[in-house]
Amino acid sequence: MPLTNQNIEEPVSESGAADVVSKSFLNTHQWLQPVIVFAILLGVWEILSRVGMLDPFFMPPPSTLAQTLVELITEGFPENILLHTHILVTLKRSIIGYLIAVALAIPIGILIGYFQVLDIATQPFVTFGRSTAPISILPLFIAVFDIGEVSKIALITFACFWATVTNTIAGVKFVDPILLRAAQSMDTSRIRTFVEVILPAATPRIFAGLKVSLAIAFMVIVAAEMIATVFGLGALINEARTWFRTDITMVGMFVIGVIGYVASIGLDRLEHRLIPWSQASRSSE
Numbered sequence: 001m002p003l004t005n006q007n008i009e010e011p012v013s014e015s016g017a018a019d020v021v022s023k024s025f026l027n028t029h030q031w032l033q034p035v036i037v038f039a040i041l042l043g044v045w046e047i048l049s050r051v052g053m054l055d056p057f058f059m060p061p062p063s064t065l066a067q068t069l070v071e072l073i074t075e076g077f078p079e080n081i082l083l084h085t086h087i088l089v090t091l092k093r094s095i096i097g098y099l100i101a102v103a104l105a106i107p108i109g110i111l112i113g114y115f116q117v118l119d120i121a122t123q124p125f126v127t128f129g130r131s132t133a134p135i136s137i138l139p140l141f142i143a144v145f146d147i148g149e150v151s152k153i154a155l156i157t158f159a160c161f162w163a164t165v166t167n168t169i170a171g172v173k174f175v176d177p178i179l180l181r182a183a184q185s186m187d188t189s190r191i192r193t194f195v196e197v198i199l200p201a202a203t204p205r206i207f208a209g210l211k212v213s214l215a216i217a218f219m220v221i222v223a224a225e226m227i228a229t230v231f232g233l234g235a236l237i238n239e240a241r242t243w244f245r246t247d248i249t250m251v252g253m254f255v256i257g258v259i260g261y262v263a264s265i266g267l268d269r270l271e272h273r274l275i276p277w278s279q280a281s282r283s284s285e
Contacts, residue, residue, distance in 0.1 A: 060247040065254070068247040077248055078230055078239040087255065089231040090221055093149065097156025098217045105161045105213075106206060109168025113202070114194070119169065130166050134159035134216070135223050147228040152221070159220040160213035167209025171202030200275070207271045211264060218260045 042062045048054045049061035056064070072083040112118045112126070138155055145151040175198050183193045225234025233252050240248035 057246055060250065064247055065251055068251050072236075072248065072251060077236065077245075078243075081230065081236075083236075083255070086231060086233050086236045086252075087259070090225065090233045090256075091259070093152050093224070093232065094156060094217045094221050097153040097221075098160050098213065100153070101157045101160035101213060102164055102210065104157075105164035105209075106168050109165040109206075109209075110172055110199075110202075112165070113169040113172025114198070119173065126162070126166060126169070130162035132162075134220050138224065138227070142227070152224040152229075155224045156217050156220050159216045163212040163216055164206075164209040167205045167212070168202070171205030171209075172198060174205075175201040203275045204271075207267065207275070211267055214263055214267060215260060218256055218263075222256065 045054070045059075046061045046063060049056055049059065054061075060068075069083075071077070074082075076082040076085075112122050134155060137158060138151070141151040141154050141158075145154055179197050179201060180193070183197050188196075221232070222234035222237060225232035226238040229235045230239065233256050237249050237252040240246070240252065
């Protein structure tokens with residue numbers, strides 16, 4: 001049988017095989033890369049602290065922060081309030097405020113984005129709302145709702161609402177015209193076009209707004225918990241500042257960052273399940 005190009009397999013060089021193996025390993029263990037970078041940063045931070053290039057009061061070394069974390073878990077601060085109590089209180093306030101904002105912002109944003117007359121009428125209010133710093137509204141909320149839980153949750157709801165509603169409006173307004181023309185060419189009803197074309201096309205932008213709102217929620221809750229409470233990570237950071245415990249302040253900031261990171265990963269997983277085509281299009285770019 002004569003040899004043809006189809007019967008001949010080109011040999012793979014050792015360097016090419018190594019590249020394939022390394023790429024396969026990195027794709028399978030994508031989590032390993034940020035872990036390595038984080039470990040290197042911690043090591044450099046520890047060394048700089050040990051040699052005196054960083055002030056241990058303002059920048060405690062990672063080993064000190066680890067001891068402080070154990071202290072907060074086992075002994076608590078302030079008034080022997082354990083770390084898990086602070087975390088649960090902060091999560092409760094953040095989740096309630098965030099979910100209320102999402103439940104209000106998504107349907108309102110869909111309506112505004114779909115009906116042009118509503119978009120024109122509400123545009124000044126939306127622009128004003130998203131331009132207003134949430135912290136500046138806190139005194140007003142305290143005056144209206146008192147200094148209890150309601151004012152803190154209301155502040156988170158206000159802060160998260162505008163980012164979600166803005167992205168929802170944009171998602172509905174800026175659907176690809178080609179998709180709309182394709183639906184019209186097939187005599188698709190307005191309801192079916194809305195459900196089967198507009199909503200799926202708007203969902204990626206809606207999820208973008210949800211992620212931005214999530215980050216805003218954890219930023220705002222720190223400020224909200226610094227007033228008239230000793231429970232919550234914001235209160236923990238505030239009390240640590242009062243007692244000049246920089247190590248506790250940094251641990252509190254780190255815990256908030258970890259919670260936000262985990263919550264963001266959860267939203268990414270949810271987005272991947274609900275709209276897998278969006279993830280596929282990003283990976284192909």
